[in-house]
Amino acid sequence: MHHLPQLITDLTLILAVAAIMTLIFKALKQPLVLGYIIAGVIVSANFSWFPSISDAQTENIKVLSEIGIIFLLFSLGLEFSFKKLAQVGGSSSVSAFVEAIGMSALGYGAGQLLGWSTMDSIYLGAALAVSSTTIILKAVEELGLKKKKFAGLVFGILIVEDLITIAILVLLTTLSVSQQVNGIELLLSVGKLIFFLILWFVAGIFFIPTILKKTRNLMNDETLLVVSIAMCLVMVYLAAGAGFSYALGAFVMGSLLAETTKAERIEHLVKPVKDLFGAIFFVSVGMMIDLKMIGEYAIPILLITVVCIVGKVITTGIGAFISGNSLKVSLQTGMSLAQIGEFSFIIAMLGTTLNATSAFLYPIIVAVSGVTTFTTPYLIKASSPFYDWIDKRMPERWRKSLTRYSSEATTITATSDFHQVVKSFVVNVLLFSVIIGALVFLSATYILPWVNEHTSYAIGRITVTLFTLAAMAPFLWGLIVRNERNESFVKIYSIQKYRSPIWVMRGIKLGLAVFSIVFLFNRFFSISVALSAAVIILFVFVFFRKKIQEQYDRIENRFIRNLNDRELQAELKQLEIQASKRNVALAPWDAHMTTFEVLPETSIIGKTLEELKWREVVGVNVAMIKRGQVTITTPTRYDRIYPGDKLYIICTDAQEKKMNAILRADKKLLEKQHDAEVELDKFTVEHDSPFINKSIRDSGIRTITNGLVVGIERDGERILNPESSMIFAEGDVVWIVGEKKLIDSIN
The missing domain is CATH 1.20.58 (Methane Monooxygenase Hydroxylase; Chain G, domain 1)
Structure with missing residues (x-):
């Protein structure tokens, strides 16, 4: 009989037990993560009633579990996308940061109350600061609540928490190595993190989509899987070389690939690999649990569980409320996020790996996660009835005050x-x-x-x-x-x-x-x-400013095109579907869609597509015009171009260069605008004024002052935004916005 390597034997045992527990927990409709953890407890050396993994092979299992962390964070990055962070809004960001700061403080306080060391307390606070994306998404989906208002806020908070988790891992790594809280050192670490994140993001968006597009004809599923995993591991290596956690590198590469047109395909291909190594990671988590230790620390586990559930409901609820949500939505959000999960395991494992925490912290975190995971669906279902119970007993004065604050907090003020x-x-x-x-x-x-x-x-x-x-x-x-x-x-x-x-x-x-x-x-x-x-x-x-400007424009255009390529391709597919229904040829095979933003200083403002003749002269097609919240799909020849329009144009590379030249700002308009000084001023219509007895339209005052009449005072009455047909009378005080020099000429 051939000798079978011990690692294969151990993997056989791990995956066999994990498969059985998966089936059981699937039948019980419980999170599979808990099934993997229990499988780890069963195959560990701490459980003597079942064959266990040999101590000599635990290091190999640890390496496989670290690969699992890499793929978990890589998949998380593929779902993350930097654009999603910009879209979740201020409410999600405020709620997530209030929760993270509040729970870190509560966790640290709980650790100190239990007599733990400073590092144990810090890691406890960090583990309680984030929730489980996987478990919450699954619970909300199974309860059929994805379309509820609070669910959208919960998903936004989870996206921000993903980024907070990465920051926590970086800061804890620095803190664990120095073993002391050094404000300057932490500040330098944050600055270093920001520096590398910006550098990796800019370089990644510039090169990675271009590489994938250039090699698209060579990319079958097998090649794309190998290439994407290779990119992930290269970024892991770079992150480790820069002094960061390897998990950060995996997350960054995932988020960069999330901006490409291959994101969904890569996510689909990587999912089986992530599931396999993720299962090994969660089993390894269970292998580190000592049931005797859990029994010994039953009271701390119970205390931390209460702190986790109550603290998250309060901190997340407060964050959601102060950012402008109603009391009901805030309470539902807080009760939906009242648990910890896989990212807390990763944080706790970091402390164990760096020898920064005591041995008891890891199993306690896992035990708290298990309890709070089981309570999550029940808390979500109970959130609405609990709010109704509170609402019935709330004094009317309080209810009005809370409603008024929520209404005022949602008021949007325009940024100047x-x-x-x-x-x-x-x-x-x-x-x-x-x-x-x-x-x-x-x-x-x-x-x-x-x-x-x-x-x-x-x-x-x-x-x-x-x-x-x-x-x-x-x-x-x-x-x-x-x-x-x-x-x-x-x-x-x-x-x-x-x-x-x-x-x-x-x-x-x-x-x-x-x-x-x-x-x-x-x-x-x-x-x-x-x-x-x-x-x-x-x-x-x-x-050489013109040459340098041209080079910069090429770099910027490629970066913006790569950054928006995924959305542009999705919109192009939609347009192709619409065009096919009308039997319209949308674009030549070698064309692509590119966006152009219309500057106010261009010479095309106010002209129709028929007047511009871009299709005849340049050969491009305007597929869509976005004007604020209005979208004009397949515009007609009578549609005009206005400042701020975003043009979706289908063109070749050569045509794109011509359009860049056409849409470049007119220097004469810029010089004229720079020289102009705009002000709000007034003048009185005297008996000898050239405007007397003339309408605003016929007076030519708009052309003379390059301005706009915004108000007229007549016989003590103020008329705001007067009609253009209004006749000027002697003694009228005319308020006008226009160029100062031109207004002075009529005073």
Whole structure:
């Protein structure tokens, strides 16, 4: 008989018991996660009534369970998507952060009350801070509540919690290594995390969708599975090399692939692999449970379970309520999230792996998860009757106050153009600073040593410096001008009082650009050489600004196209379905759909598609126009183009370049707008005024002042937004918004 490796024997035992427990728990309509954990308890060395895994093989099982964590986080990233985070809204974000902070504090307090060490208490708080996405989604779906209002809020909170979980893992890793709370060190860790997340996101969105599109003809299911898993493991390696948890790398790559057109297909292919290794992970969780220890810590388990259920109901409910939801929705949300699950296991396992926590913490977390998982469906079902019970006994004065607060909290206030400009400035500086810093670091750390091996010392430094500077050039240009190419900036710049802050922001951006050039040259040369080079390079940039602008536009267009490709393809399929019903040919085979945003400064504003003749001149088809909340599908030749429109155009790569040139802002319009200063002013219609006895329309005042009459005071009466047919009379006080110089000319 051939010798069978012990690992195969152990896997046979693990999967056989897991399969039996899966069938049992499926029949009982209970979460399969608990079945896997019980299977782990049965096959562990702590359970003497059944064949167990040998101690010598536990390390192999541990490695397989870590692979399970990788695939769990990878699959979570595939379902996550950075766009989903932007779409869940402020209510979900506020609720999730209030819950995470509140439960971390309650968990830490409970640990201290039980006399535990500081690290045990911190890990307990972190484990209680997040809920189980898998268990909650399953429970809500089985109860038929997915379309309820609170369910949407719950799903949004779970998305934000996924990101919080990653942040917790990173911070706990840093904290466990240092074994002390160091505010500066934690702040540096957060900064490092933000730096790498931005870098990985930008690089991933730029390269990964392009690679998948270029190789789409070679991608069958087998190849795509291997490629996607390889990408996952490469990012795991990079994350570990950067000093982060390997789980972070898996999550990041999953979220990057979630933005591609292959996301659903990859998720489908990876699911069996995730289920297999996920089962091994949860079985390994059960193998670490000592039933005797659970009996010994029954009172802490009971206390922590109560803290978990009551604390999550209160903290999540408060977060949901203060963010503008009704008391009923807030209570239902809190009672739906009152448990912990697989991510709490991962957090607890991190403490065990790093030897940062005591041995009893892990089985306690698993036991609390088991109890709260069983209570989840019952809490969700009881949330509505519980609210009715509270509502009947609530004083009327309280009810009115709570209703009034909820109504006021949901009031939406428009963000001013200046706030938009400031926000764009911050994002612009952060994004391009990260990219430029990464290019300098990579050139100095990796490229320079290689070049020095193959060339002389001086030639190597000059070559690497020029190469890095060429790579930095488009991003330096983007740092300086990127956030000034939008409607909000043009509006703000035309108002005199905002020009000083804008020039301050411009000074900061220019200063960062100069600093980046000096920093690059100073890595390879003296500071005097670096300062002299910075001055020379600025003049070179001005001379070659058009070439640099074109290069930056190409990079930005590819990034935006890759970022929106998944949604664009979905909309294109929908349009193709609609077109096929009408027997309309939508696009040539080599075309793709691209979005273009219409700037207010373009020369096409107000023109119809018939007047523009894009189909005849360029050969493109306008498939759809999005105008705010209005969508115009397959627009007719009579539809006009307005500022802010998002055009969905089907074109080839060559046609796309032509459309970029057509839709570029008109420099003359920009210069005219920059020179204009808009203000609200008034003038009185005298007896000799050229406007007297003329209607607003016939007076030509709109053309003269390039403005708008917004009000008229006549005989003590104020008329707001007067009709254009209204006749000016002597003594009228006319309020007008327009260009200051032109208004002054009629006063």
